[in-house]
Amino acid sequence: MDKTAVVIGSGPNGLAGALTLARAGYPVEVREAAPAFGGGVRTEELTLPGFRHDICSAIQPMGRASPFFEFAGLDLEWVCPPAAVAHPLDDGTAVLLESALGSVDLGPDTAAYRRLVEPIVVAWRAVEPLVLGPFPPALPALRVLKRLAPAAKAALGDARSVAGSTFETGRARDLFAGLAAHSMLPLERRPSAAFAIALAVLAHVDGWGFPRGGAQAIADALVGEIRRAGGEVRTDSPVDVLPAADVVLADVVPAELRRIAHLPDRYDRALGRYRHGPGAFKLDWALDGPIPWRAADCARAATVHLGGTLDEIAASEWGAWRGRPVQRPFVILAQHTLFDPSRAPEGKHTAWAYCHVPNGWPGDMTEAVEAQVARFAPGFRELVLARSVTTPADLEARNRNLVGGDINGGTMDLGQLFTRPVRALNPYRTPIRGVYLCSSATPPGGGVHGMCGYSAALTAARDSP
Numbered sequence: 001m002d003k004t005a006v007v008i009g010s011g012p013n014g015l016a017g018a019l020t021l022a023r024a025g026y027p028v029e030v031r032e033a034a035p036a037f038g039g040g041v042r043t044e045e046l047t048l049p050g051f052r053h054d055i056c057s058a059i060q061p062m063g064r065a066s067p068f069f070e071f072a073g074l075d076l077e078w079v080c081p082p083a084a085v086a087h088p089l090d091d092g093t094a095v096l097l098e099s100a101l102g103s104v105d106l107g108p109d110t111a112a113y114r115r116l117v118e119p120i121v122v123a124w125r126a127v128e129p130l131v132l133g134p135f136p137p138a139l140p141a142l143r144v145l146k147r148l149a150p151a152a153k154a155a156l157g158d159a160r161s162v163a164g165s166t167f168e169t170g171r172a173r174d175l176f177a178g179l180a181a182h183s184m185l186p187l188e189r190r191p192s193a194a195f196a197i198a199l200a201v202l203a204h205v206d207g208w209g210f211p212r213g214g215a216q217a218i219a220d221a222l223v224g225e226i227r228r229a230g231g232e233v234r235t236d237s238p239v240d241v242l243p244a245a246d247v248v249l250a251d252v253v254p255a256e257l258r259r260i261a262h263l264p265d266r267y268d269r270a271l272g273r274y275r276h277g278p279g280a281f282k283l284d285w286a287l288d289g290p291i292p293w294r295a296a297d298c299a300r301a302a303t304v305h306l307g308g309t310l311d312e313i314a315a316s317e318w319g320a321w322r323g324r325p326v327q328r329p330f331v332i333l334a335q336h337t338l339f340d341p342s343r344a345p346e347g348k349h350t351a352w353a354y355c356h357v358p359n360g361w362p363g364d365m366t367e368a369v370e371a372q373v374a375r376f377a378p379g380f381r382e383l384v385l386a387r388s389v390t391t392p393a394d395l396e397a398r399n400r401n402l403v404g405g406d407i408n409g410g411t412m413d414l415g416q417l418f419t420r421p422v423r424a425l426n427p428y429r430t431p432i433r434g435v436y437l438c439s440s441a442t443p444p445g446g447g448v449h450g451m452c453g454y455s456a457a458l459t460a461a462r463d464s465p
């Protein structure tokens with residue numbers, strides 16, 4: 001084949017698109033602006049020598065078995081803790097989202113939980129094309145919606161209402177709220193419940209895993225496969241003008257596409273209306289020992305949700321949404337080294353955490369985040385050997401896709417969940433022939449699954465065989 005293909009950006013979606021095209025026979029060149037490839041799947045010694053921290057994504061529940069990762073067949077060692085999430089509470093206990101559905105114990109709400117998620121877990125292979133793609137889904141895939149009508153109805157709701165109508169106990173509602181807050185939407189906004197349900201289902205389908213050694217292992221493996229298929233990946237190679245090639249996949253957000261391409265007015269205006277959500281304020285720590293959780297069960301999970309009750313978590317998300325961060329933010333924390341000691345010197349540990357703040361927020365949440373950890377793990381502060389602080393502006397300076405610190409490539413509300421970045425049957429195509437968007441600003445949105453890149457590349461290969 002003599003057709004040329006250029007991929008702008010080497011995040012998981014850019015690399016997924018590049019590998020798909022390379023295996024289809026295109027000579028592919030990936031151009032990455034940063035000095036290292038990987039975008040949201042990178043790992044560095046951010047604090048002290050020997051302590052390896054994930055710069056962006058830390059836990060990849062959608063990565064392990066997404067249709068793209070199945071296609072890619074990467075040689076990666078996945079680490080999968082027995083519980084997906086631990087959610088400590090002020091009474092010294094923790095609610096656990098065990099990976100084995102049969103082991104989930106939510107007391108009087110156990111049966112209600114199973115009624116909510118089990119039908120989707122069982123039908124996951126049929127549901128996956130609707131949630132992750134490849135998009136657009138084939139019509140027969142839509143039939144599964146009929147079978148799962150009650151769960152689909154709940155998924156379209158807001159987390160507060162669904163938690164309230166499904167569960168009797170505060171503990172189950174609190175767990176649900178923590179899962180829903182990954183949406184970066186207020187818990188009273190639709191479809192925040194969908195994120196809670198999807199993340200709970202993924203816990204039981206494949207667990208919340210991560211690659212041994214760090215997220216960088218995903219990028220390294222993808223780049224290895226692209227090179228094996230004849231493609232090339234260049235770093236320090238920012239694209240400022242749309243390259244001339246038969247196929248261009250742009251792993252960039254709409255604002256960046258508008259900067260580098262001369263777009264027809266109507267499409268340009270539509271992209272100009274694209275919305276970004278709150279930002280992330282991130283901390284990484286080098287620790288002298290494991291985090292001393294009051295609830296010992298927290299050591300069963302790599303992901304810990306720190307926010308207490310549904311009401312507190314809801315207030316935190318509203319604060320980030322409305323421009324006023326709260327004193328006690330909802331914090332998502334990852335403690336990889338309990339399960340993957342390769343990331344720190346012997347006996348030492350790392351931790352990764354972030355909270356949501358208003359988009360582009362210039363303030364400092366270090367004390368507030370550390371106070372939330374210490375609230376559930378007294379003695380935490382004494383273990384800190386070094387810390388790295390990443391503000392929304394730092395995130396954007398490293399990677400133009402993280403506009404104002406928005407880690408999802410754009411708000412994931414009902415108006416932009418599947419119709420991103422514009423309303424179109426196939427949102428990867430742009431009005432410029434041969435040019436496709438493939439970043440998380442396209443369906444299925446944020447997260448490490450490679451499906452935006454995979455779907456865009458499949459579209460391009462169909463358009464330009």
Ligand SMILES: Cc1cc2nc3c(=O)[nH]c(=O)nc-3n(C[C@H](O)[C@H](O)[C@H](O)COP(=O)(O)OP(=O)(O)OC[C@H]3O[C@@H](n4cnc5c(N)ncnc54)[C@H](O)[C@@H]3O)c2cc1C
Nearest residue numbers: 009011012013033039040056057058059239439440447448
């Ligand atoms: C702090 C943080 C925590 C996260 N945690 C998780 C998590 O635990 N689990 C999870 O699944 N997801 C997580 N995410 C989200 C996940 O990382 C992203 O959804 C995912 O990386 C998006 O992939 P992408 O390929 O679309 O874009 P990106 O990964 O953002 O990659 C885009 C790449 O394009 C490059 N680029 C942009 N413009 C140009 C240009 N003009 N020329 C050349 N190169 C360009 C950028 O430098 C970047 O390398 C997190 C993100 C952040 C920031």
